[in-house]
Amino acid sequence: MVVITDGAAVDSPGDAAEIARERGIIIAAIGVGRANSNELKDIANGGVSDERVFNVKDYSSLNKVLLSLQKIINDTAVTLEDNVGGLNNDLVNCISGTATHITKNRDLHVGAVNAFNSFGSIVSYSAKIFDISLNYSKYLRTDDFAKYLSAGDGTEFMESYIGYSISSGQFYGDGQTFIITGAPRFKAKGIVYGYVSNSAINNQSFSLHPTDNLWQLGAYYGQSILALDLNNDNFDDLLISAPLYSNQGGYDQGRVFVYMNDPTSSGPNKWNNVTYRPQILKGSNVLQSRFGFSMSNAGDVDLDGYSDVIIGSPGEETTPTTSGAVYIYFGSPDGLHESKKQKIVGYTLGSSLKNFGAYVFGGYDFDENGYKDVLVGAPPSSKVVLMKSRPIIDVTSKIVMETNVVNIISCVENQADVCIQFKVCVNISRRDGKLFEQDWELESTLSVDAKKSKQKRFNIIGENAHVSKFSSIYNSTKKQCFVFGLQLEAGTVNNPFSFDFTFPATLEHIYDLKDSVKQQHLSPLLSTLKSDSVDINFDLGCKEPLTTLCTSDISSSVKSLTNKSTVVVDPSHQIFALEVTIINMGYDPAYFVHFNITSLLVQYIKMESSCAEVSHQNTTLGVTTFRVLSKSVYKHYMKSGTTCTALLYFDMSPLLVESKASEFNISGIVYTSQENTSADPNIENNKFFFTQNVQYEVELNIYGSGDTLIFFNESISTYDQKNIPIVYHNYTVRNFGPSTLYKGQLTIQWPETTESGHKIALLDHISCQPESNCICALRNTTAPDTSQTLVQINLPFLYNCSDVLCAQTQCEIRHLQPHYHITVNAAFKPWFSVYLSLSGFRVFSSLSLDVYKYPVINKNERTHFTLSTSIQRSKPNDYVAPEELNVGHIIGGILGGIAALAAIIAVMWKFGFFESKYAKLKQEMQMRADAEERPQNENIIVNE
Numbered sequence: 001m002v003v004i005t006d007g008a009a010v011d012s013p014g015d016a017a018e019i020a021r022e023r024g025i026i027i028a029a030i031g032v033g034r035a036n037s038n039e040l041k042d043i044a045n046g047g048v049s050d051e052r053v054f055n056v057k058d059y060s061s062l063n064k065v066l067l068s069l070q071k072i073i074n075d076t077a078v079t080l081e082d083n084v085g086g087l088n089n090d091l092v093n094c095i096s097g098t099a100t101h102i103t104k105n106r107d108l109h110v111g112a113v114n115a116f117n118s119f120g121s122i123v124s125y126s127a128k129i130f131d132i133s134l135n136y137s138k139y140l141r142t143d144d145f146a147k148y149l150s151a152g153d154g155t156e157f158m159e160s161y162i163g164y165s166i167s168s169g170q171f172y173g174d175g176q177t178f179i180i181t182g183a184p185r186f187k188a189k190g191i192v193y194g195y196v197s198n199s200a201i202n203n204q205s206f207s208l209h210p211t212d213n214l215w216q217l218g219a220y221y222g223q224s225i226l227a228l229d230l231n232n233d234n235f236d237d238l239l240i241s242a243p244l245y246s247n248q249g250g251y252d253q254g255r256v257f258v259y260m261n262d263p264t265s266s267g268p269n270k271w272n273n274v275t276y277r278p279q280i281l282k283g284s285n286v287l288q289s290r291f292g293f294s295m296s297n298a299g300d301v302d303l304d305g306y307s308d309v310i311i312g313s314p315g316e317e318t319t320p321t322t323s324g325a326v327y328i329y330f331g332s333p334d335g336l337h338e339s340k341k342q343k344i345v346g347y348t349l350g351s352s353l354k355n356f357g358a359y360v361f362g363g364y365d366f367d368e369n370g371y372k373d374v375l376v377g378a379p380p381s382s383k384v385v386l387m388k389s390r391p392i393i394d395v396t397s398k399i400v401m402e403t404n405v406v407n408i409i410s411c412v413e414n415q416a417d418v419c420i421q422f423k424v425c426v427n428i429s430r431r432d433g434k435l436f437e438q439d440w441e442l443e444s445t446l447s448v449d450a451k452k453s454k455q456k457r458f459n460i461i462g463e464n465a466h467v468s469k470f471s472s473i474y475n476s477t478k479k480q481c482f483v484f485g486l487q488l489e490a491g492t493v494n495n496p497f498s499f500d501f502t503f504p505a506t507l508e509h510i511y512d513l514k515d516s517v518k519q520q521h522l523s524p525l526l527s528t529l530k531s532d533s534v535d536i537n538f539d540l541g542c543k544e545p546l547t548t549l550c551t552s553d554i555s556s557s558v559k560s561l562t563n564k565s566t567v568v569v570d571p572s573h574q575i576f577a578l579e580v581t582i583i584n585m586g587y588d589p590a591y592f593v594h595f596n597i598t599s600l601l602v603q604y605i606k607m608e609s610s611c612a613e614v615s616h617q618n619t620t621l622g623v624t625t626f627r628v629l630s631k632s633v634y635k636h637y638m639k640s641g642t643t644c645t646a647l648l649y650f651d652m653s654p655l656l657v658e659s660k661a662s663e664f665n666i667s668g669i670v671y672t673s674q675e676n677t678s679a680d681p682n683i684e685n686n687k688f689f690f691t692q693n694v695q696y697e698v699e700l701n702i703y704g705s706g707d708t709l710i711f712f713n714e715s716i717s718t719y720d721q722k723n724i725p726i727v728y729h730n731y732t733v734r735n736f737g738p739s740t741l742y743k744g745q746l747t748i749q750w751p752e753t754t755e756s757g758h759k760i761a762l763l764d765h766i767s768c769q770p771e772s773n774c775i776c777a778l779r780n781t782t783a784p785d786t787s788q789t790l791v792q793i794n795l796p797f798l799y800n801c802s803d804v805l806c807a808q809t810q811c812e813i814r815h816l817q818p819h820y821h822i823t824v825n826a827a828f829k830p831w832f833s834v835y836l837s838l839s840g841f842r843v844f845s846s847l848s849l850d851v852y853k854y855p856v857i858n859k860n861e862r863t864h865f866t867l868s869t870s871i872q873r874s875k876p877n878d879y880v881a882p883e884e885l886n887v888g889h890i891i892g893g894i895l896g897g898i899a900a901l902a903a904i905i906a907v908m909w910k911f912g913f914f915e916s917k918y919a920k921l922k923q924e925m926q927m928r929a930d931a932e933e934r935p936q937n938e939n940i941i942v943n944e
Contacts, residue, residue: 001025002069003043004062006032017043026076028052028069032059066217070188074159096123101166103177103197111163111181116141120162122181124197160186168197169227169236172267176204180238182222190221192240194268206268208240210257210278219245219255224295228307230331235261237335238268239309241292247285254291256281256311260335279335281311283327284343289316291327298328298362299372302392302525303431306331310374312357322347324356326376342525344387346378354380365389370432391524392431393440397509397532399424400481404534408501409541409589409637411488412630418461418485420536424509425481428474430524436475440524441514443471448486450508450533455498457505458536461485471514486536494635499592504535541639542588552638553586554593555685556670561647566693568857570738574653576602578690582628582644582670590638590672590680593628601664602650609646652694658815659696659740662855666690696739698818699859702849704731706867711874726764727828729867731847737818743854744813746774750828750845751799752807758793759831760804761843766826768811774822776811793833795841830871844868 001020020027029044029052031037037055044052052072054065099111106127115121123139140162165182177197184190186209195205209215219242226239238259245255258279259271270276283291294312301308308331314324324346329336346356359377366373371389378385401422411419424446430436446468449456456466461484472480492498510531513524542550561577580597584590594615597604600622607614607626616625628644629635638644655661670686672679680686706729731748735741746768751760768774796803813822828843846866851858 001027002030003027004030004032005035007035018046021046026072028054028072030054030056030062030065032056073188094121098164099166101168103168105177107197109166109179111166113161113163118159118161119157120160120164120183122163122166122179157186162193165222165225167225167227169238171236171261173235173263180225180227182225182240184220184222188217189215190219190242192222192225206272208268208271211274216242216245224292226295226297226309228297230260230307230335231333232306233261233263235263235266237261239295241295243290243293250287252288252290252315253285254283254289254293254313256292256295258336281329281336281338283311283313284316286316289313291316293358294360296360296362298374301328301372301389302330303371304330309336310360310362312360312376314355314358317345317347319347321351322353322356324353324358324378326357326360349385352381353378353383353385356385393524393526394429394431395442395511395526396427397424397511399507399509399532399534401534405537405539407539407541409639419487421483421485422507423481423483425479426474426511427479439473439475441471441473441517443469443512443514445469445510446484447508447510449505451506455492457489457492458486459489461487499636501538501540504537506533506535508533540589549679550588550591551586552584552588552590552672552680553682554590554670554680555583555585556595556668556688557581558668558688558690560690560692566695568697569652569655569694570697571656572738574651576650576652576692578648578650578666580646580648580668584638584640584642587640589640592636592672593638593670595626595668595670597624597626597648597666597668598622599650599664599666601655601661602652603654605649605651607646607648609644611644612646655694656696656739658742660742661694663691663693695855695857697857697859698739698741699736700741700849701734701736701860702731702847702862702865704729704847704865704867706730707869710869710871712871724829724832727830727843727869729826729828729845731824731865732821733813733849734821735816735818740818741813741816741851741856745850745853746811746813746824747808747848747850748811748824748826748845749801749806749808751801751804751843753805754793754795755805758833760795760834762829762831763807763809764827764829766809766824769823773816773820774811774813776809778809795834797840797842840870840872842868842870
C-alpha cells in the first residue's frame with residue numbers, strides 16, 4: 001500500500017494502518033510539502049523507524065521516489081511468495097503451465113513464471129510424428145537473457161514473470177519462427193521478448209516496450225500477446241496488451257498496442273525505433289474495464305479474407321450479477337481500427353456471467369456452418385460461453401446522378417429549384433448465398449462534402465443540413481432507392497474565407513445495421529463497414545469549362561455629385577457625396593469583388609447602393625472596404641457586363657478643426673479577394689483617385705482705438721527720453737465665423753522718416769494677444785540715439801506714406817476660431833526733432849489683413865484700418881487765485897435745481913417714457929456686453 005499526503009491529520013489516530021500491517025500489507029508513506037514526518041512514520045511502520053518513509057517538495061517531484069517504490073514492491077512480492085532459501089531455483093515450484101502455445105510446426109512452449117526466483121522461463125517440447133514429446137528439449141535460463149541484454153547476473157529481471165504469455169510469428173519473411181513471450185512485471189512496467197524458436201538467445205532476439213509516457217508503471221504490459229497476419233501481406237503483425245493501463249482521470253481502462261509489420265522494412269527492429277508509433281486500441285475506454293486482459297485469433301469471422309481478433313474486457317459493463325464484455329476487431333488492409341469492431345456484452349447472453357472475457361479462444365468452426373466461432377470464459381461464474389458466428393450481410397450501395405458537374409451561376413440564380421439531384425440505391429444479401437429468413441433494418445447516413453470538416457458547400461433539401469439519416473427494411477430480393485436534392489450553402493459560399501470551388505464536394509453514404517437489430521441474439525453481422533461516394537465538380541461559369549480560375553476585367557470610375565471645382569466647407573455644409581461605378585468588362589464572372597476607399601481628411605459616413613455593402617472599416621487608417629453583391633442568394637459574384645453604382649457620403653467636418661487643408665483626396669481600388677477563383681490581368685483600370693478643392697468662409701472685422709489728441713509742453717528744450725510722450729494705437733480683429741481662420745497675415749505701417757532721411761516716429765513696442773493665436777515678428781525696438789543732433793523738420797500736418805517713408809512689421813494670426821478675437825497693441829514715439837520743429841503734427845498707423853495665401857473666403861471686404869493721433873504744442877497756464885465763494889447762493893441754486901428736476905421726471909413717468917426707453921436701453925446694453933465693448937466713435941479715425 002502506498003499512502004501520499006500533503007498535510008497533517010486533524011482526526012484522532014485511527015487503526016487503519018495497524019490493521020493493514022496485521023494483514024501482512026506493507027505500507028510506504030510519501031509526504032508532499034510540509035507533511036508531518038512523525039505521522040508518516042506511524043503510517044509506514046508504526047513509528048519505529050524511517051523505513052519506507054519518503055519526503056518530496058511537491059507533486060511534480062514524485063518521480064524521484066519511483067525507483068525506491070519499485071524496489072519495495074519487488075522485495076515485498078518476493079517475501080509474500082515465500083521466496084526463501086532458493087527453494088524455487090531452476091524449475092522447482094516454477095508454476096509451469098501459466099501459458100501454453102503450439103507453433104505452426106507443432107512445437108509446444110510452456111510458460112513457467114516462478115522459475116529462477118520468479119525471473120520466469122519458457123520450457124519447450126519438440127513435436128513428434130503423431131504427438132509431442134513428454135521430455136522438454138530446452139528451457140530458458142536467467143543467464144541467457146542477462147547475456148543478451150548485458151544485464152550482469154540478471155538480478156534486475158527478478159520478478160519479471162517471463163512466460164506469462166506466449167505466442168509465435170514469422171516477422172522477416174524468411175520462414176524463421178520467433179517465440180514471443182510477455183514479462184508483465186519487468187521493472188513493474190512490463191516488457192516483451194522475442195527469440196528464434198529452437199535456438200539460443202542471440203543477436204536476432206529482441207525486446208519491446210512502449211516509449212515515453214505510454215510505458216506505465218503497473219500497466220502489466222505483456223499480459224496477453226498475439227502474433228498473426230492482420231492485412232494478408234505474409235508478414236506477421238504483433239498485438240500486445242496492457243490491461244492495467246490507466247488513462248488520465250481514471251484507472252485500469254486498458255490498452256492494446258498493435259505493431260504492424262511492413263514488407264519494405266520488416267521485423268521488430270523498426271518497432272524499437274523511438275519515432276515508431278503503434279496503433280492503439282482502447283475498446284470503450286471505460287474505468288476499470290481491463291481491456292486487453294485476454295486476446296485470441298478469432299479467424300475470419302466476417303468472411304472478408306482477413307483475420308479478425310477477439311479481445312476481452314472482463315471489468316466492463318458491471319451489474320450486480322454480471323460483468324465483462326468482448327470485442328471483435330475486424331482485419332483489413334490497414335490493420336485494426338476502432339471504427340471496425342463489434343462489442344458483445346456478457347449480460348446480453350445470460351445472467352451471472354462475471355468477468356466475462358477473462359479468457360477467449362477463437363478461430364474454430366464448432367457448428368460447421370462455415371463461420372468461425374468463439375469461446376469466452378467467465379471464471380468466477382464457472383462458465384464458458386460458445387458464441388456461434390452469425391450470417392454475414394453484404395451491402396451494395398450506389399449513388400446515381402445524371403451529371404456530377406454543378407454550374408455555380410446557374411445554381412445560385414435558380415436557388416428555389418434543385419441545384420443537383422441524385423439517387424442512393426441500396427440492396428443487401430447473405431454472403432453465403434442463402435436467403436434471409438426475415439427482413440432486416442438498415443440505418444444509413446448520407447454526408448455532403450464529407451471530406452471537409454466544416455464550412456460545407458451544400459445543404460440537403462428538406463434537411464437544411466449537411467447530413468441526412470434515414471433507415472429502411474430490406475431483404476434479399478428488395479432493392480430500394482432514395483432521391484435527394486442539393487442546394488448551395490449560402491453561408492459558406494458567401495464567405496470569402498470558406499469559398500473554395502477548386503476541389504470537388506464528396507457525397508458519402510455510410511450504412512450499418514440498426515442498434516436494435518445488432519442487440520438481437522444470433523442476429524446477422526454486417527460485413528466490414530463500407531461506404532459509397534462520388535465527387536461533385538464545380539463549373540465557375542468561365543469561358544473555359546471546368547477551369548478553376550476565371551479571368552475578369554474590373555474597371556472603376558468616380559465623380560462628384562456637386563460637380564464644382566471648389567467646395568466651401570462650413571458648419572452648415574459638411575456632407576460630400578461621391579458616386580463610384582464598377583463594371584465587369586471581362587468575359588468571365590468575377591468572384592468576391594471588393595473595393596477599398598481611402599479618405600484621410602474626410603470621414604466616410606454611409607453608402608446608398610442596391611449592389612454593395614460595407615464589409616470592414618478602419619477609422620484609424622481611413623480605409624473602408626465594400627463588397628459588390630449580386631441579387632441572387634449567392635451574393636459574391638459579378639457577371640460579365642454587370643455594373644454596380646454606389647453613392648458614398650463623407651463628413652467634411654474634420655476639415656473645420658483647423659480649416660487648413662486646401663484639398664482632400666479620396667482614392668480607391670477594386671479587387672477580387674479570392675485569388676484561387678478569379679484573376680484580373682488589367683489592374684490599372686481598377687484604381688481611381690479623386691481630388692476636391694475646398695475653401696473656408698470667415699467674416700473678419702477690424703477696428704481700432706487710440707489717443708486722438710496729445711499736448712506737448714513747448715517749454716521743454718532739453719532732449720530727454722522720459723519727456724517724449726508715447727502714442728498708443730490698439731487694433732482688434734474678430735472672427736464672426738462660421739469657420740476657423742487657420743492663418744492670416746497682419747501688416748502694421750507707420751511713418752518712420754522723411755524723404756530726406758530725418759526720423760519721424762519710432763515703433764517703441766508691439767504685442768499681439770493672445771499669443772496662442774497671434775505672434776508678431778517685431779516686439780521691441782532699439783532705444784533711440786540720444787546723441788543725435790536736433791534738426792529742423794518741415795512736415796505738413798496732413799501727410800501719408802506717399803509723402804514720407806513708412807516702415808512696417810508683420811503679425812501672424814493662427815487658428816482663430818469663430819467668435820474669438822485677437823488684439824494688436826502698438827506704441828510709437830515721435831522723434832524729438834519733430835516736437836521742436838512743428839507746432840502741431842500727426843502720427844498715424846494702419847493695419848492690413850491678408851488671407852489670400854490660404855483657402856479662406858473673407859465675407860467682409862474691409863481689410864484695412866487706420867488710426868491717427870494729433871500732437872499740439874502748448875504753454876503752461878499762469879496761476880489765477882480763485883474768487884471768494886458765496887456758499888448760500890450755491891446751496892440755494894442746488895435745491896432749486898433738484899425741485900425742478902423732480903417735476904420733470906414725474907411728468908415723463910406719467911407718459912411712460914421711462915418704461916419703453918429703459919427696456920430698449922437695457923437690451924442695447926446687453927447686446928453690447930455680449931459683443932464686447934467697442935471704442936468710442938470719437939476716438940476712431942478711418943482712412944479710406
